[in-house]
Amino acid sequence: MTFEGKYYNGQSSKGMPAHIALLPDGLRIDYCADEACGSVHWELAGIHQSEFNDATTLLRFGKFPQQSISVVDKGFKEALQQQYRGAAFLKSGYNSVLNLGFSGIALMALGLLGLLVAFVIWGVPALADRVAMHFPQSYERTLGEQLYTKMLQGYQVNEEKTAALNDYLHALDTDLDYPITAAVVSSEEVNAFAIPGGYVVVYEGILDKMEHHEELAALMGHELAHIQNRHSLRAMARSLSYYMLASVLFGDVSGVAAVLVDNASALRNLEYSRSLELEADREGLELLRRNELNQQGIVLLMERLHMGSEYEMLAFVSTHPNTGDRIKVLNELIGERNQPYKKNPELQRHWEKLTR
Amino acid sequence: MHGLCYFFQSFLTYFQAFMTTTLLEKEKQTTHFSFTGRGSEYFAIEIVNLLLTVFTLGLYYPWAKAKSMQYLYRKTELAGTPFVFHGTGKEMFIGFIKGVGAFILLYAVLMYGVISEDLSTLLITYAVFILGFLALIPVALHGMMRYRTSRTSWRGIHLGYRGELSDMYSTYLIGFFLTILTFGIYGSWFVVKLRKQMIDNVRFGNASLRYVGDGGDLFLIHLKGYFLSIFTLGIYLFWYTKNLLHFYVNNIVVLQEDGSYSRLQCDVSGWDVLKLTVGNILIVVFTLGLGIPLTTTRTMSLIMNNTVMRGDFDADALVQTEEAYDSATYESMTDMMDIGVI
Structure with a gap:
């Protein structure tokens, strides 16, 4: 079977009319131009990979300067496929995709x-x-300490109550990987938040709402769970990763630095996802159980927050899931494993100092 | 050196005018470029590339780049014969590593300055960073020209680049500082000088290329483009782009050994550029960026199918003049350093 095409010898751009024969061990090309005729034999192994051919099939052979042939005949492509099925120069993953x-x-x-x-x-x-x-815990703690110091600058710290709160926390069995530093700040706001690395800030407003120390234990359990499970660090990493993705896509690198700063200052406004909040609720309940305190403390805390005036609650509730749902979940959990509880005079004593 | 350049340039302009008249007497011969690639095909290739690049965490990128270049070259024809891109993923990987390595080194120096928190160290490292960046661009341009031309062939005849790195440096640095000293006005002349440095050193077998554009013309195009774009609320931008395209393409001349010459001529209109741009934007937006390969083939089609070579181009008369590109001369550090932007 022979085909007609052009032969380029790699020395000149002149296309020489050629007859191409498909032999078992390769191609034989007989060319003729200006009365100078010749013949070359291409071994299959020397033919370069040939991809993306259309009506024209282009084959190249040998070392630099490569010889080549160009055949405008669809039948040539099919004949090559038939004759040299599986030959290296015809293999192409891309061509199979195109097909x-x-x-x-x-x-x-x-x-x-x-x-x-x-x-x-x-x-x-x-x-x-x-x-x-x-993220290494020591770095987390350094980062947390800086944030904590920065945040307290905007508030009046109640030293007496802060000492009482820290005593209260010491008396609690918390099972935490972090040493805890807590502060009570003078503010009517009903709020409390945790900072990575083991720092907790509680507003006087939320303490004033409470009637039993078990509610405080529940609140602490909730905030400490945020710390233990690195919730804010994870939320920060998540939003940062999205910003990084965005800056890679849109080619803006300076955005990353801005986000770091934004996140640090707006940490307390971070939107924890519902699942993280519910996880913290669960662990708050777990803390009450471990200390053999009344499990109803956490439900009371929720109800208390729920009943407070809308405006005051806004700060605590806005970043949290629906309180009704949370109470429902907690009551189910308590129902699953009810246990007797004891009075804890030591905690009670610290609590009285806090509410004085 | 400038005087020589100027002399050469005016000689060329004269030469050109002379040739045009002789050509008009004969019948002007037209050799067509064309692009036969299809959006769907290129799209499929790029999808495979993207998948492999993602799965290899980016390592496949140079191979992907080589593959898409091979496709685009294979589908670009001159006088009915396609170009061939001989570059391989391995070569591009090495080039990429060289380029990226140089950038990482410069950034490391800068980072060191920032971390040291010492003002004088910071200033010194910043200076090193800026100078290093400046010094890198000519090397990158030179490396790119050498790499891209040596790996391109048509009818078996390879292109080649004969420029010296030192000439690239002097052209670049002189132009750069003159541009700063003239508050950017010299920029147009600088761009033209750089293009001359790059294009005039290209060999196409025994034929060679010349860039005959004039900095003053480019300056006028920019001036006109700037003000008319403002007055027409941006609509003129498409015609501005068309003018730039014409300036860059239509000033390329191919000289053959027997003295015959031909000139590239791009007939894309402002209206074409408008349709292309609006279409491309719509494609990118409505495919969430996945359709970018389609915009490439659209652009290639428009430009290649509207570009011809007019004059005495003898497609059969080219003779191989390049050395084998895999010889030792291509092993130096600056070769193959291809940042891969273009």
Whole structure:
């Protein structure tokens, strides 16, 4: 079987009319130009990979300067496929993809889109979470200390109550990896928050609302769970990772620094996800159980916060899930494992100092 | 050196005018460029590239880049014969590592200055950073020209780049500082000088290229483009782009050994640029960026299918003049340093 094409010898750009024969061990090319005729034999192993051919098939052979042939005949491509099935120069993963046709390509594109979406929805947070969990504790503590100091600057610290709160925390069995430093600040706001590394800030407003120390224990259990499980660090890592993704996509690197600063100053406004809050609630309850305190303390805390005036509650509730739901979940948990409780005179004593 | 340049330039302009008249007497011969690539094909290739790049955490990128170049070259034809890109992923990987390595080194120096919290150290490292950056650009341009031309062939005839790195440096540094001293006005002349340095040193077998654009013309294009774009609330931008395209392409001349010459001519209109740009933006927006390969083939189609070579181009008369590009001369540090932006 022979085909007609052009032969280029690698020395001149002149295309010489040629007859190309497909032999078992290679191609034989007989060319003729200006009465100078010749013949070359191409061994299969020397033919370079040939991809992306259309109506024209282009084959190249040998070392620099490469010889080449160009054949405008669809039959040539098919004949090559038949004669040299599996030969190295015809192998191309890309060509096989191109042969998938429209629906195959569309499917791949959709798959890729799905992969991208999945990466953004699950991959990025999961990665950020891992990073946050592996963040060294000493760095976390240094970072937390700076934030804590910075935040207290805007408030009047009630030294007496702060001492009482720290005594109260010492008397509690908390099972924590972090040493805890707490402060009570003078503010009518009904709020409390945890800072990474073992720092807690409680507003007087929330203490004034409480009637039993078990409520305080529950609140502390909740905040300490945020610290122990690195909730704010994880939330920060997550939002930072999204900003990093955005800055990679849009080529803005300076945005990363801005986000770091923003996150630090707006830490207390971080939107914990509902699951993180519920996890903290659960662990707050667990703290009451471990200390053999009345488990109703956490329900009372929730109800107390729920009944308070809308305005005052806003600060604590806005970043938290629906209180009704939380109470329901907690009551179910208490119902699952009810246990007898004792009075704890030591905690009671510290609590009285706090509410004086 | 400038005087020589000027002399050469005016000689060329004269030469050109002379040739044009002789050409008009004969029948002007037109050799067509064309782009036969299809959006769907290129899209599929880029999807595979993207998937492999993602799964290899970016390591596949140079191979992906080589593959898409091979496709785009294979689908770009001159006188009915496609170009061939001989670059491989491995070469591009090495080039990429060299380029990225240099940048990382510079950033490391800068970071050291920032961390030291010492003002004089910071200033010194900042100076090193800026100077290093400046020093890197000519090397990158030179490396890119050498790499890209040596890996390109047409009908088996390789392109080549004969420019010296030292000339690139002097052109670049003189132009850069003159541009700063003239508050940017010299920029147009600088761009033209740089293009001359790059294009005039390109060999296409025994033919060579010349860039005959004039800095003054470019300056006028910018001046006109700037003010008209403002007056027309940006609509003129498409015609401005068209003018720039014409200036860059239509001033390229191909000289063959027997003295015959031909000139590139791009007939894209402002209206074409408008349609292309608006279409491309819509494609990118509505495919969330996945359709970018389609915009590449659209752009290639518009430019290549509207570009011809007019004059006495003898497609059969090119003779191989390049050395084998895998010889030792191509092993130096600056070669193959391809940042891979273009």
